[in-house]
Amino acid sequence: MRSARCSAPEQATFDWHAPGLLAGVDEAGRGPLAGPVVAAAVILDDARPIEGLADSKTLGAARRERLYDQIRAQALCCSIAQASVEEIDRLNILQATMLAMQRAVEGLRLRPGRVLVDGNRLPVLRLPAEAIVRGDARVAAIAAASILAKVTRDRWCAELHERHPEYGFATHKGYGTAAHLQALALHGACPQHRRSFAPVARALAASPTPTAA
Template sequence: MKAEQTPLSWDTPGLLAGVDEAGRGPLMGPVVAAAVILDELNPIKGLADSKKLTPQRREALYDEIRAKALCCSIALATAEEIDRLNILQATMLAMRRAVESLRLKPNKVLVDGNRLPTLAIVSEAVIGGDAIVPAISAASILAKVYRDRWCAEFHLEYPQYGFASHKGYSTAEHLAALREHGACPQHRRSFAPVAEVLR
């Protein structure tokens, strides 16, 4: 009996873009989204969910993705936009900006998770997509590395918060710094731990 592979729902002809984000959970800074169209003739080994890679491996893959992908785009929604829209809508905005900034127009967009931004292109949400769809894995790496670099740069301006180490997440160190120094311009005022110190 001949075995047949069931085609996946995202197996469509034409250019495929993967989209993912980084930075929904932190108390500060932008949420970053990336969109990537990989080149099937120039494969990249070792793509995986960015959270499962070491920082050094992410950095190396970031450069390789930028060099080998057919095209890629990184976009963000600012802390101010997050406060104005809410984190979900700001994430969708960043994703839409990333897709719309691609140099090539994809035939289909696959987005990690269970929500989709409003796009004028056929799109599909893929739960756990950063682990099973290479283009989404690549997007997750670009978004994560870009945001981590952003945090490291912003740390130089506000070293008292420790952004370079915790990347804005709600760690004990970060919360203690918030209580001691108050909020900086990049803190998300709509997030409860930040709102508490502003009362």
């Protein structure tokens, strides 16, 4: 995978609509202390609308899972990508997020005419693109991307929990909750913790021997 830095231009608004398909892009996992950041890109099929699409954070886990399967079955195409813990630590979380989004768009089997990205920054793309603040609540394709990214990362956390149950990843999904910080203080960091994040760095300084993979 490429690891070149991605610039992050300010939001730009189009006065026109590029012809062709529209792709929505969103991410999950910028804030947690562990694991990759995941991005998804989705081109929905206007002939097969999906009811109930919304910002993934407003949906319950069971509803997200059902919509995940429906999006994968009914969208014209979708792509899920990530930037690894190593890339996050090397590039910083913003640049790694842009990289994951770039990979998600490049992974689409159909070429969109334009790309709408949740937030106020854009990854480097060879396509017309626009950043949409609160886009996951305003644009169906972005909402669909947010669901794919969130479910994918939550499943990754469940798998990591099986390997390292002492941290409670299945519950807090890697975020810096009191329980997670307590586990870090007690057990040190595991290989999937982001060393560049301050709570992890402090835990490593206090307990230099990390938990084995």
